Each structure stands twice: as C-alpha cells, then as structure tokens.
Amino acid sequence: MNSRQMSIPVTEQIAHPTRSELDLSAVLHALSDPVRLMIVAELAKAEHEYTCGSFALPVTKSTCTHHFKVLREAGLIKQRQQGTTRLNTLRRVDLEARFPGLLETILQAADDPELAVADVAAR
Amino acid sequence: MNSRQMSIPVTEQIAHPTRSELDLSAVLHALSDPVRLMIVAELAKAEHEYTCGSFALPVTKSTCTHHFKVLREAGLIKQRQQGTTRLNTLRRVDLEARFPGLLETILQAADDPELAVADVAAR
Numbered sequence: 001m002n003s004r005q006m007s008i009p010v011t012e013q014i015a016h017p018t019r020s021e022l023d024l025s026a027v028l029h030a031l032s033d034p035v036r037l038m039i040v041a042e043l044a045k046a047e048h049e050y051t052c053g054s055f056a057l058p059v060t061k062s063t064c065t066h067h068f069k070v071l072r073e074a075g076l077i078k079q080r081q082q083g084t085t086r087l088n089t090l091r092r093v094d095l096e097a098r099f100p101g102l103l104e105t106i107l108q109a110a111d112d113p114e115l116a117v118a119d120v121a122a123r
Numbered sequence: 124m125n126s127r128q129m130s131i132p133v134t135e136q137i138a139h140p141t142r143s144e145l146d147l148s149a150v151l152h153a154l155s156d157p158v159r160l161m162i163v164a165e166l167a168k169a170e171h172e173y174t175c176g177s178f179a180l181p182v183t184k185s186t187c188t189h190h191f192k193v194l195r196e197a198g199l200i201k202q203r204q205q206g207t208t209r210l211n212t213l214r215r216v217d218l219e220a221r222f223p224g225l226l227e228t229i230l231q232a233a234d235d236p237e238l239a240v241a242d243v244a245a246r
Contacts, residue, residue, distance in 0.1 A: 032152035
C-alpha cells in the first residue's frame, strides 16, 4: 500500500465493539497481559492520543501492534487512523458505564512499581 | 492409586501461592474464563467448602478439574484433600489484602444473569 492510499481516511474500517458488546471475559483477558496492562495504565494517564511507538515497551513493533489489536477488540481502546499511524485512546467512559469501577480497581491493583517491573521482566 | 493410599492426608502436597506471591496477571487470566468466573462467584456465596462436583457446570469432569487447578495456582482458591475429594474455598481475605476491591468489583461486573448465561453458552 503506498502513501497515497494510506492517506485516505479509513476510520470506518477499524472495527470496535459497541458499549453493549463489551464482554467481561474479553476485558479481563486483555488486561491479564502485563504489557497490555502497562499500555492501558499509560493511556489512563494520557491527555491526548498516543501512537503505538509512543510507548517504551520491552517488545517488538509487531508484538506491540498485536497487543493494541487485542485491546481494541476487547473494547479497551479506540483506534483511529491518521495517515500512516494509528492513534489510541482509552475507552474509559464506555468501560465505566458497562463495568462500574472495574478499570480503576484493576489500575490501582497494578499501580505497584515493584510488581509491574517484576511482571514485565519475567516475560 | 487405591483408596487406602488416597486416605493419607496430602494437604501439604497441594501447592498454593502465598499471599505476597499473588500475581495480578495470573488472577485476571484465571477470571477471564466464564466457567472459572462462575465457579468463583459460587464460592463467593458459599458458606462451606465445595467439591468440584457440587457445581452444575457445562463442562466435563476433567475440564472442571483443570479449571480448579488454574484457580488454585492463581491463588484464587484454597484446595484441601479429604479422602478422595478436594474441598475448595475462596481465598477472599488474601485477595482483598493483596488487591483491595478487585474481587468484589469483578464479581459485581459479572453479576448480570443475561451476560453470564450468554458468555458460558458461547463456549
């Protein structure tokens, strides 16, 4: 695909589950990976959209892309295409509406620097 | 193994992670399966120990045994041997101490009869 094709807006082609389609098992599975949990924790603190490359993650680019796909399909993040990059935001409002308190409680449980480093290093 | 051998107490042989060893990723992974989440929800309501066979689960006995093993290894349940059966209890106090509010929030998110039935039926 060349850069002219990529410049066509393709937001509609990126599939996202609706709020009512959010599935608890899929959400928990998506967050059960330490790298994905770290991405979500970073997005929770972010004030703007992030690209995959914005994160200093201990994984390859293709693994990073995979993790973002899992997060999107589980309904944790919204992705939109801008040129050749995908911008990511957390679906905090949808998640809170569907599963009240869940995301915040998991982020609090994860908010232990010693724990987070140990978990990711073990992968 | 015959029944005489099975009558020897083997509680010490069943490995459980300590409270400080409880790992968030392992806990979320264990709960990301609808059948395991259903088991945990039942144990959360229970006032006594449950055997694997006590649950009306839509899975075979060996799958059920596997699910209980995953739950034990993630630190969600405590298992003890009594004769030929394993008795299961939820490690609610340990989980609350390690990850405050996590179990209750997930159980509340799961406490949607329509959702739970749909999830399990889809497997």
